[in-house]
Amino acid sequence: MPSCKLNLCATLISTSLVFTLLLAGAQTNALVGNGLARTPPMGWNSWNKFACNVSEQLIKEIADAMVASGMKKAGYQYVNIDDCWQVSRDSAGNIVADPIRFPGGMKALADYVHAKGLKLGIYTDAGTMTCEKRPGSLDHELQDAKTYAAWGVDYVKIDWCHTEGLDPQKQYAKFRDALAQFATGVTIIAARGHEGDFVGFTATSFNSVSLDPPLIIWSLGRRSRSLAAFENATRYAVNVLAHDQVDLARRFSRPHADRFAGVPYQLGDAAAPLIDGCVAWLECRNHSRHPVGDHMLFVGEVETCACRPLPPLVWHDGRFHAGALWAGGAKRGS
Numbered sequence: 019m020p021s022c023k024l025n026l027c028a029t030l031i032s033t034s035l036v037f038t039l040l041l042a043g044a045q046t047n048a049l050v051g052n053g054l055a056r057t058p059p060m061g062w063n064s065w066n067k068f069a070c071n072v073s074e075q076l077i078k079e080i081a082d083a084m085v086a087s088g089m090k091k092a093g094y095q096y097v098n099i100d101d102c103w104q105v106s107r108d109s110a111g112n113i114v115a116d117p118i119r120f121p122g123g124m125k126a127l128a129d130y131v132h133a134k135g136l137k138l139g140i141y142t143d144a145g146t147m148t149c150e151k152r153p154g155s156l157d158h159e160l161q162d163a164k165t166y167a168a169w170g171v172d173y174v175k176i177d178w179c180h181t182e183g184l185d186p187q188k189q190y191a192k193f194r195d196a197l198a199q200f201a202t203g204v205t206i207i208a209a210r211g212h213e214g215d216f217v218g219f220t221a222t223s224f225n226s227v228s229l230d231p232p233l234i235i236w237s238l239g240r241r242s243r244s245l246a247a248f249e250n251a252t253r254y255a256v257n258v259l260a261h262d263q264v265d266l267a268r269r270f271s272r273p274h275a276d277r278f279a280g281v282p283y284q285l286g287d288a289a290a291p292l293i294d295g296c297v298a299w300l301e302c303r304n305h306s307r308h309p310v311g312d313h314m315l316f317v318g319e320v321e322t323c324a325c326r327p328l329p330p331l332v333w334h335d336g337r338f339h340a341g342a343l344w345a346g347g348a349k350r351g352s
């Protein structure tokens with residue numbers, strides 16, 4: 019019977035525009051400070067009741083039932099497909115879902131589950147084959163991680179069958195490393211709150227979407243304390259942090275009585291703090307907001323921006339990197 023020996027889970031968050039891969043909550047690793055998996059993932063798994071008898075129809079019915087029965091309201095959010103959803107690999111080595119049992123494909127199934135406000139989990143195995151002798155992920159770790167992300171999968175269970183001669187520490191680390199290879203910059207997104215106070219938080223979900231018009235996106239957890247303030251703000255600032263601003267990135271991701279206390283900043287046209295020492299600042303007007311899973315996706319229209327030729331702070335592999343990936347000067351702009 020499949021079981022997850024190291025209790026390792028990977029959380030994949032995807033939107034149609036950008037995806038961020040962050041490893042969350044491995045028993046043998048320190049908790050990554052990205053706000054994910056602060057509580058154990060709670061949900062449903064197909065194996066004990068249905069074993070290999072999984073299908074798209076079953077998963078949809080379970081998602082419907084989790085909402086109708088009140089399980090979702092009680093906090094259970096994952097619908098996890100265990101072994102037997104996969105049948106082969108194609109000529110390029112991509113994992114292939116059973117076309118008879120999952121005729122609509124995994125992406126459409128993830129969309130269905132997400133539309134219910136739930137998350138989709140999937141199953142693989144660190145070895146050559148899964149426990150039920152379907153293709154395992156050995157030597158396909160990065161390729162499979164990319165496939166699951168493209169489908170919009172939120173969670174991966176990695177089993178430990180057919181792993182003769184393999185070292186679990188090394189094999190699970192390969193998955194962790196594959197999932198954490200998406201490097202980003204680090205921003206502090208800030209706005210003026212309801213009562214003239216300021217709100218701001220550390221975000222790596224920031225990305226550019228369009229040059230004409232100039233649009234950017236970022237997302238904020240729907241349980242975030244500053245969500246209401248950002249939803250009410252018509253304008254806000256995106257501060258792109260420099261290599262020596264790790265302390266600020268940490269401060270703005272943790273509870274703090276006043277995150278802006280003692281932080282030098284200027285007020286720009288958007289009346290939001292532009293923090294001194296950053297590599298770039300963008301002042302934005304709210305374009306639109308979209309609830310996506312447990313986050314609110316913000317689209318902003320850039321009104322003004324400026325930058326300085328400094329190494330940026332980088333978030334990669336679950337850690338801050340102080341400009342280690344920087345190979346040159348930024349373009350000047352205003």
Ligand SMILES: Cc1cc2nc3c(=O)[nH]c(=O)nc-3n(C[C@H](O)[C@H](O)[C@H](O)COP(=O)(O)O)c2cc1C
Pocket residue numbers: 051052053204218219220221222223224237238239241242243244245267270271272273333
């Ligand atoms: C490197 C890093 C990146 C983060 N990116 C995001 C993000 O993009 N969106 C988000 O909602 N939280 C993100 N977080 C977590 C928030 O910064 C954290 O939950 C913060 O406390 C939210 O502030 P608030 O609850 O006051 O709104 C990130 C944390 C870190 C350390």
